[in-house]
Amino acid sequence: MIELKNISIVSGSFALRDVSLSLQHGEYVALMGRTGQGKTTILEAIAGLRMVTSGDILMDGRNVTRLAPAERGVGYVPQDLALFPTMTVRENVGFALKVRGVAKAERDARVHDVAEWLGISRLLDRRVTMLSGGEAQRTALGRALSFKPKVLLLDEPFSALDDETRQEMHALMVSVRTHTGVTVLHVTHNRAEATALADRVIQLEAGAIQ
Amino acid sequence: MLPSSTSDKVFRSTLFVLGGSYVLLVVLLLVADLAYSSWGQLAELLGKPEIVHAIWLTLGTCTAAAVLSMLVAVPLGFVLARYRFRLKWLVDALVEIPVVLPPLVVGLSLLILFHLPVNGVKLEDWLRSNLGWSVTYAVPAVVLAQFAVAGAFAVRTMRVTFDQIHPRAELVALTLGCSQAQAFWRVALPQAWRGMIAAFTIAWARSLGEFGPILVFAGATRMRTEVLSTTVFLELSVGNLESAVAVSLLMVAVALVVLLVLRGLGVERRA
The missing domain is CATH 1.20.5 (Single alpha-helices involved in coiled-coils or other helix-helix interfaces)
Incomplete structure (x- = not known):
């Protein structure tokens, strides 16, 4: 379970105050709201990429507010995907495992499994700069899920896709949930996407969860 | 078209x-x-031991200065591109000083730094008595004079390089289990490869062309601290214009070879 308790984040003229939110195990929550409301800021705070001014972030009852991102075990897919451009798809997907010192044989097996159910097996040796939009999305998802995180944070990852590819990605997200049971917090502007994928849709307005 | x-x-x-x-x-x-100039003059030059010594010393000191420049330029460029800290504007301005100062002033400042008594001890004397290193009017002075100027150009190049690399990939790497150092080594640095080749090339080329600070801080002693740029000066000072021009052409040839090799490395890496 993820719990945000009265989180406040102040950065220059931007302020998010007293935000509270909780997600149950395996729940898929869509976070909506107008641009500039702080949706990305909330995801970054959960991932440990942004310091909170006050309040606490709990994961499975453990206070992770002051923990480094690496210690939180959260999968994160940003809007621009931020794939590692000097690496192949295989290296991107296996990155988290390599950093954790997982043996090559085990790493290869896991990368193979993840690639299989994300449909990117044939792309493993391709440079990520040579991928289409949908292929890049799948690779970013594979990279975020490779180390079996309990929580997956998605920051509008499908916003730049054409309708057909977006539908494919929606189907893939349903399969990801079934496959992993991961808890998902998904920022989106697309109401149809939110209702199609999420168990619950929440709205961020004027710096507060509605 | x-x-x-x-x-x-x-x-x-x-x-x-x-x-x-x-x-x-x-x-x-x-x-x-x-x-x-003529091929005969060039061949004659290459037969002189002092010129051969100057060529090797030039290659060695330029490479040493470029390596030293990279050692400071990569971390400093990254710090200036990624971190916000108090007095950053001042650091920004300070690293530009060797770029805008007349090179001769850099040499003079180095000379003063090594010979200014602090509590009665000069840096030059301290290095000689404690580490056995002679700097002024010796080879280390050539490298330091080159490094003092070339380093600023390398820092500038690396800063622009890291500025152009979006930090998001490094942030994602942190969520995937990296420490900040791992994110730097595994994600940021591989992306900066082309910038590093460019910075090294610029530092090397600046070092090759450096003259003023070397003359002031290292002197121009034949078979000791003479590099190709000072050879041109020495030959000119004794009225030997033909030799000066021939050495200049030699510098052009050396620079072309090194720059083409470095560019080739960059292209190979890109492919």
């Missing part, structure tokens, strides 16, 4: 004429040097 109107053609021609005029100037300079 795109289909173009008359105004497009005028615009393109203007670009080529203005840009080409500078290329023409460089070509004319080289042609003039070549016309003034």
Whole structure:
């Protein structure tokens, strides 16, 4: 379970105050709201990429507010995907495992499994700069899920896709949930996407969860 | 080539004429040097032990200065591009000083730094008595004089390089289990490879062309601290214009070989 308790984040003229939110195990929550409301800021705070001014972030009852991102075990897919451009798809997907010192044989097996159910097996040796939009999305998802995180944070990852590819990605997200049971917090502007994928849709307005 | 109107053609021609005029100037300079010199003079030069010594010393000191420049430029460029801290504006301005200062002043400042008594002890004397290193008027002074100027150019290049790399990939790496150091080594640095080649090349080329600070801080002693740029000065000072021009051509050749090799490395890496 993820719990945000009265989180406040102040950065220059931007302020998010007293935000509270909780997600149950395996729940898929869509976070909506107008641009500039702080949706990305909330995801970054959960991932440990942004310091909170006050309040606490709990994961499975453990206070992770002051923990480094690496210690939180959260999968994160940003809007621009931020794939590692000097690496192949295989290296991107296996990155988290390599950093954790997982043996090559085990790493290869896991990368193979993840690639299989994300449909990117044939792309493993391709440079990520040579991928289409949908292929890049799948690779970013594979990279975020490779180390079996309990929580997956998605920051509008499908916003730049054409309708057909977006539908494919929606189907893939349903399969990801079934496959992993991961808890998902998904920022989106697309109401149809939110209702199609999420168990619950929440709205961020004027710096507060509605 | 795109289909173009008359105004497009005028615009393109203007670009080529203005840009080409500078290329023409460089070509004319080289042609003039070549016309003034002869293969015989070059061959004669290469037979002189002091010139051969100067060539090797030039290659060695330029490489050492470029390596030292990279050692400071990569971390400093990254710090300036990624971190916000108090007095950053001052650090920004300070690293630009060697770029804007007359090179001679850099040499003079180095000389003063090593010979200014602090609590009665000079840095030069301290290094000699404690570490056995002689700096002033010795080879280390050549490297330091080159490094003092070349380092600033390398820092500037690396800062721009890291500025152009979006930090998001490094942030994602943190969520995937990296420490900040791992994110730097595994994600940021591989992306900066082309910038590093460029920074090394610029530092090396600046070091090759450095003259003023070397003359002041290291002197121009034959078979000791003489590098190719000071050879030109020594030959000119005794009225030997032909030799000075021949050494200049030698510098052009050395620079071309090194720059082409480095560029080749960059292209290979890109492919």
